[in-house]
Amino acid sequence: SIAFSTPITISKMSESEEAVARDIAIDKLLSKAESNPDQIDLYYLNSVLVSTGWNKNDDVFSKREMWTARKTPEDKQFNFMHDEKDIIGHITSSIVIDAEGKTIEDDLNTKDLPEKFDIITSAVLYNSWSDPDLKDRMGNLIDEIEEGKWYVSMECLFAGFDYALIDPKGNHKVLARDKASAFLTKHLRAYGGSGKYEGYKIGRLLNNVAFSGKGLVSNPANPRSVILNDVDPFED
Numbered sequence: 214s215i216a217f218s219t220p221i222t223i224s225k226m227s228e229s230e231e232a233v234a235r236d237i238a239i240d241k242l243l244s245k246a247e248s249n250p251d252q253i254d255l256y257y258l259n260s261v262l263v264s265t266g267w268n269k270n271d272d273v274f275s276k277r278e279m280w281t282a283r284k285t286p287e288d289k290q291f292n293f294m295h296d297e298k299d300i301i302g303h304i305t306s307s308i309v310i311d312a313e314g315k316t317i318e319d320d321l322n323t324k325d326l327p328e329k330f331d332i333i334t335s336a337v338l339y340n341s342w343s344d345p346d347l348k349d350r351m352g353n354l355i356d357e358i359e360e361g362k363w364y365v366s367m368e369c370l371f372a373g374f375d376y377a378l379i380d381p382k383g384n385h386k387v388l389a390r391d392k393a394s395a396f397l398t399k400h401l402r403a404y405g406g407s408g409k410y411e412g413y414k415i416g417r418l419l420n421n422v423a424f425s426g427k428g429l430v431s432n433p434a435n436p437r438s439v440i441l442n443d444v445d446p447f448e449d
Contacts, residue, residue, distance in 0.1 A: 249305070254341030256355050260365040260440045262286055262307070262334045262427055268434040271402045273377040273416040276326050283309050283332055286367075286424040291336050293354075295368065295428040301351070302338040304427065309333070331437060334427070354429070358440055364433040365440060372421035376401075379414040387418060 249255070265276050284307060291302035309317040312329045340355060342348040357363055376388040376397050388394055400406035401417050408415055 249337075252337075254339065256302075256338040256340045256351075257335070258338065258358065258440055259333060259335050260427075261435070261437045262332045262365065262424065263367045263369075264331045264435055264437045265329055267377070267416055270434045271408045271414075271416040272434070273418045274422070275418060276328060276330065277323060278419060278422045279330070279332065280309070280323055280326055282369075282422045282424055283307060285422075286332065286334050286427070289368075289424065290426040291338065292426060292428050294430055295366065297426075301354075301429065302336055304334050304336045307332055307334045332424075336427070358429075361440075363429055363431060363440060366428045366430040366433045367424055367435070368426040368428065369419070370423045370425050371419040374420055375418045377416035377418040379416075381412045 250257070263274060263279065265274050265279055267273050286304050286307045289304050290297065290300050291304055293299040293301050310331055310333055311317055311327050317326070317330060338351065338355065340351050342351060354363070373390070375390045376394060378386050378388055380386070388397070390398075397410060397415060398404055400408070400410045400415055402408040403417050406415075
């Protein structure tokens with residue numbers, strides 16, 4: 214083990230340089246699932262981060278918001294059980310797939326988006342630890358991941374929300390949150406409510422979303438947030 218100290222400089226690229234760097238990064242993503250493959254101190258895994266629609270917490274992700282935020286998971290933390298003091302890895306890249314598992318290309322017009330799609334992320338876990346207890350713990354976690362005992366759960370930031378409603382007949386509608394409708398907030402499950410009001414099911418439709426990380430969990434809010442042990446979603 215060798216430690217090497219070097220000064221940190223802030224990257225300030227011109228727009229043209231940023232465009233070149235972005236193109237290079239996209240080429241790498243298309244050719245490899247991981248940004249830095251085959252490292253002996255990293256464990257690679259792919260997983261479903263988030264899906265359009267309702268999750269089990271009654272948070273609702275519209276296709277437009279998810280599409281806009283599709284690149285925000287990259288380079289964010291991967292923690293254990295949503296504990297930001299327990300970072301076990303990080304997210305390296307993301308793609309979007311439809312219900313049939315086909316990649317949705319970045320240049321697709323938003324009006325042509327399918328109703329149902331998932332954001333898939335590639336991530337790494339840190340599997341080299343000098344502390345014997347941490348080393349054993351990560352080894353056990355990796356064994357249990359390969360046995361299908363763990364899932365992922367996304368973390369996100371948002372700048373506001375509206376109300377997603379389902380009436381007793383199963384019809385869906387969106388109600389803007391304003392002074393007149395704000396009383397519904399106390400009925401949302403996210404704020405201690407039952408998730409229902411006068412026969413309507415109420416969800417929190419998140420606006421201006423940015424995905425800020427993900428946790429390794431045993432019980433995800435999104436049932437589709439499985440770890441894809443045997444599938445590389447970055448390969449057609």
